[in-house]
Amino acid sequence: MDYLSLKHFHMACAATSGALFLLRGAWMLRASPALQQRWVRIAPHLVDTALLASAITLAVWSGQSPGSQPWLTAKLCALLLYIVLGTIALKRGKTLAVRATAFAAALLVFAYIVAVAVTRQPWPF
Template identity: 55%
Template sequence: MSVATLYVVLKALHVGSVAVTLGLFVLRAGWMVFAPARLERRWVRVLPHCIDTVLLLSAMGLVLLLGPYPGIQPWLTAKVVALLVYIVLGTIGLKRGPTKTIRIAACIAALLVFAYIVSVALSHNPYGLFA
């Protein structure tokens, strides 16, 4: 497989995983508010981790293929830091928030951080949508 073909496959896998992970997050956030029992289903607990693994592996593949390493490329460093913030907010929003109000606020904040991550990815600028 050529490098160009591998890039196209990895990027499509990465972007597709981003879309699926966003959809699953929004679905789970809605269930957290309106139907919390649905969050206990086995597939709801397992599938997001599988998708996020594909997302992370495809991102690592793109980094290895193209060479823009976090710490060297400011935009990629910003994405990684924002990803950690998104994970923390998502965990608070879906599981660890002590009240429903805190969970909803954390989910909204996680979605805003997600939008920032996408804007950084599209612009290759650490300021993303604030540039």
């Protein structure tokens, strides 16, 4: 696989990951039993693993690292925040209000990550 193909794969994984998070969040807000389906619990982990592996491979192939590229540092920090907010939204939030707030914040962080990736600027707006 060449760099451009891997980049497109990474972008597809990011879009799929975001879509799955949006779907799971919508189901969480509606208290849908669909959240308990086996594929719903497994697929996001598979997609996110592919997303992370492709990101690491792209960084290695291009010789970039978070320490030398401020935009990559911003993406990595935002990713950690996104993960924390996502777990609060989908699992750890004690009330629906907490979960909904974490879900909305996670979506904003996801949008920030995408904007940083597109512009390659830590402050893309």
